[in-house]
Amino acid sequence: xxxxxxxxxxxxxxxxxxxxxxxxxxxxxxxxxxxxxxxxxxxxxxxxxxxxxxxxxxxxxxxxxxxxxxxxxxxxxxxxxxxxxxxxxxxxxxxxxxxxxxxxxxxxxxxxxxxxxxxxxxxxxxxxxxxxxxxxxxxxxxxxxxxxxxxxxxxxxxxxxxxx
Amino acid sequence: xxxxxxxxxxxxxxxxxxxxxxxxxxxxxxxxxxxxxxxxxxxxxxxxxxxxxxxxxxxxxxxxxxxxxxxxxxxxxxxxxxxxxxxxxxxxxxxxxxxxxxxxxxxxxxxxxxxxxxxxxxxxxxxxxxxxxxxxxxxxxxxxxxxxxxxxxxxxxxxxxxxxxxxxxxxxxxxxxxxxxxxxxxxxxxxxxxxxxxxxxxxxxxxxxxxxxxxxxxxxxxxxxxxxxxxxxxxxxxxxxxxxxxxxxxxxxxxxxxxxxxxxxxxxxxxxxxxxxxxxxxxxxxxxxxxxxxxxxxxxxxxxxxxxxxxxxxxxxxxxxxxxxxxxxxxxxxxxxxxxxxxxxxxxxxxxxxxxxxxxxxxxxxxxxxxxxxxxxxxxxxxxxxxxxxxxxxxxxxxxxxxxxxxxxxxxxxxxxxx
Numbered sequence: 213x214x215x216x217x218x219x220x221x222x223x224x225x226x227x228x229x230x231x232x233x234x235x236x237x238x239x240x241x242x243x244x245x246x247x248x249x250x251x252x253x254x255x256x257x258x259x260x261x262x263x264x265x266x267x268x269x270x271x272x273x274x275x276x277x278x279x280x281x282x283x284x285x286x287x288x289x290x291x292x293x294x295x296x297x298x299x300x301x302x303x304x305x306x307x308x309x310x311x312x313x314x315x316x317x318x319x320x321x322x323x324x325x326x327x328x329x330x331x332x333x334x335x336x337x338x339x340x341x342x343x344x345x346x347x348x349x350x351x352x353x354x355x356x357x358x359x360x361x362x363x364x365x366x367x368x369x370x371x372x373x374x375x376x
Numbered sequence: 377x378x379x380x381x382x383x384x385x386x387x388x389x390x391x392x393x394x395x396x397x398x399x400x401x402x403x404x405x406x407x408x409x410x411x412x413x414x415x416x417x418x419x420x421x422x423x424x425x426x427x428x429x430x431x432x433x434x435x436x437x438x439x440x441x442x443x444x445x446x447x448x449x450x451x452x453x454x455x456x457x458x459x460x461x462x463x464x465x466x467x468x469x470x471x472x473x474x475x476x477x478x479x480x481x482x483x484x485x486x487x488x489x490x491x492x493x494x495x496x497x498x499x500x501x502x503x504x505x506x507x508x509x510x511x512x513x514x515x516x517x518x519x520x521x522x523x524x525x526x527x528x529x530x531x532x533x534x535x536x537x538x539x540x541x542x543x544x545x546x547x548x549x550x551x552x553x554x555x556x557x558x559x560x561x562x563x564x565x566x567x568x569x570x571x572x573x574x575x576x577x578x579x580x581x582x583x584x585x586x587x588x589x590x591x592x593x594x595x596x597x598x599x600x601x602x603x604x605x606x607x608x609x610x611x612x613x614x615x616x617x618x619x620x621x622x623x624x625x626x627x628x629x630x631x632x633x634x635x636x637x638x639x640x641x642x643x644x645x646x647x648x649x650x651x652x653x654x655x656x657x658x659x660x661x662x663x664x665x666x667x668x669x670x671x672x673x674x675x676x677x678x679x680x681x682x683x684x685x686x687x688x689x690x691x692x693x694x695x696x697x698x699x700x701x702x703x704x705x706x707x708x709x710x711x712x713x714x715x716x717x718x719x720x721x722x723x724x725x726x727x728x729x730x731x732x733x734x735x736x737x738x739x740x741x742x743x744x745x746x747x748x749x750x751x752x753x754x755x756x757x758x759x760x761x762x763x764x765x766x767x768x769x770x771x772x773x774x775x776x777x778x779x780x781x782x783x784x785x786x787x788x789x790x791x792x793x794x795x
Contacts, residue, residue: 225564225565225653227759227761227762229740229741229759229761229762229763229764230761230762230763233741233763234413234442234740234741234742234764235741235742237413237442237443237742238413238443238447238448238450238451238454239450239454240416240417240420240454252762252763252768253762271565272564272565272568272598275564275565275598276500276759276761277499277500277740277759278414278497278498278499278500278502278514278515278516279413279414279516280414280417280498280516280517280518281413281417283516284417298565298568300565300568300598301568301569301598301600302500302514302515302516302595305515305516305519306515306516306517306518306519309516309518309519309522310516310518354400356400356530357400365518366518366519366522367421367424367425367518367521367522370425370522370525370526371425371426375530
């Protein structure tokens with residue numbers, strides 16, 4: 213899978229409380245969750261984000277709560293891929309499980325700037341910053357995880373009989 | 377190959393003789409947990425799978441604790457969705473208002489977790505049950521849905537950091553100070569993807585409640601799980617609360633650890649985490665003059681009877697400072713009842729505190745104590761992220777029940793030894 217988009221960049225330890233504040237967790241409506249995405253860290257996010265945009269962040273992205281509402285809000289807001297130096301583990305598995313593409317690549321996450329145009333090849337683990345011409349490589353996912361992602365999430369993988 | 381405690385439990389539940397760090401495995405679950413904000417998403421996904429029944433009616437648990445008693449109409453709708461699902465699927469362990477408590481205090485109390493279990497919960501603080509020698513970890517709603525449907529979950533086998541505890545805690549110092557001290561040392565991603573295994577001579581001096589608090593906040597260091605080997609103290613607790621038989625898994629003596637960290641419990645002082653990360657710790661003698669508007673004593677981290685009792689002993693005969701709201705939240709109905717019978721609620725009310733029914737409430741900025749712009753709270757909760765308890769400009773200082781109680785009286789962050 214190849215993603216191309218404009219970068220919205222954030223720092224280290226972006227927690228699930230700022231991705232989707234708990235005061236909005238009284239709903240499971242995806243659109244409503246997306247309308248508050250990143251509200252407590254970047255009030256302009258929902259106005260700026262364009263379908264296909266790529267989110268880039270520092271270390272420990274998605275730390276804190278297990279709320280799946282966080283990757284759901286990001287995905288539903290139009291973000292196609294999140295690249296970070298590292299991900300908090302529950303956010304990491306939640307993203308895989310719901311089919312939000314993510315890539316862990318410290319070099320790329322550090323070098324890429326806000327507003328850059330980036331192209332990423334998920335299968336090969338290659339990230340290309342079209343604005344600066346820099347290229348980064350990261351480890352592709354293990355086959356088991358790739359299967360879940362390619363099915364569009366864990367539920368779809370189970371429905372298709374890919375995972376028993 | 378030698379295995380850690382966590383690896384042994386996971387291997388046994390994957391039907392394998394051995395596992396190693398990094399291996400992807402499918403594991404049989406002893407319990408699948410959810411609450412009133414994560415379960416509705418899981419129920420939607422469960423229904424989306426087109427599966428009729430849950431894998432085991434006794435092994436699925438839902439606890440209505442976050443926005444319950446219902447804080448608004450939407451929260452009421454979410455609780456109703458859970459209630460209807462549990463009723464339709466004939467789920468045994470559904471805990472609603474009147475029976476519910478904060479999930480991670482409730483499950484051990486109800487005997488729903490014993491040593492050797494593998495538990496997943498759609499709540500990040502599910503790692504609490506490591507205190508009883510179980511492997512337990514927080515997951516998302518999709519994992520919960522799949523867990524409810526299949527009784528299984530996928531895991532990457534974690535490596536581990538070993539914490540060797542020595543010595544004994546000083547007066548007014550408790551499990552909260554230990555875990556804040558550790559997070560201050562290793563950072564909020566210091567144990568990312570890994571297990572935190574607690575061992576050593578010092579363990580036996582820690583009450584089961586101290587251990588529950590320590591494991592509860594393993595996630596705040598990024599860990600997959602925190603775990604203590606089930607010793608006599610843990611087995612006594614399990615026997616008192618559960619009819620199920622615990623299984624003890626011991627780490628191999630030559631198990632490999634990424635890191636071994638020694639902690640002398642007697643050297644730990646009362647510790648406070650400043651905004652906006654649990655790693656921003658300072659010892660009580662370093663905090664300076666921090667005036668506060670609110671104190672919250674409760675949560676899955678520190679709402680146990682021992683915590684409530686410690687706070688009460690400090691507040692006894694004293695008065696909450698002017699312009700400070702002190703909110704006490706016993707974590708379960710049983711704790712509430714004991715606190716009432718033993719006169720603790722009287723102490724709090726006479727001191728000028730409010731005592732709430734069990735709820736996660738203010739910990740995550742849900743209800744029952746939301747902060748206005750620029751207000752500050754000392755809380756025995758687990759996270760002090762931006763906007764966690766209210767307005768984005770408000771601040772949360774994480775501390776032990778003893779420090780929180782002393783702070784309520786002083787009107788600023790205070791040392792319980794000096795009150």
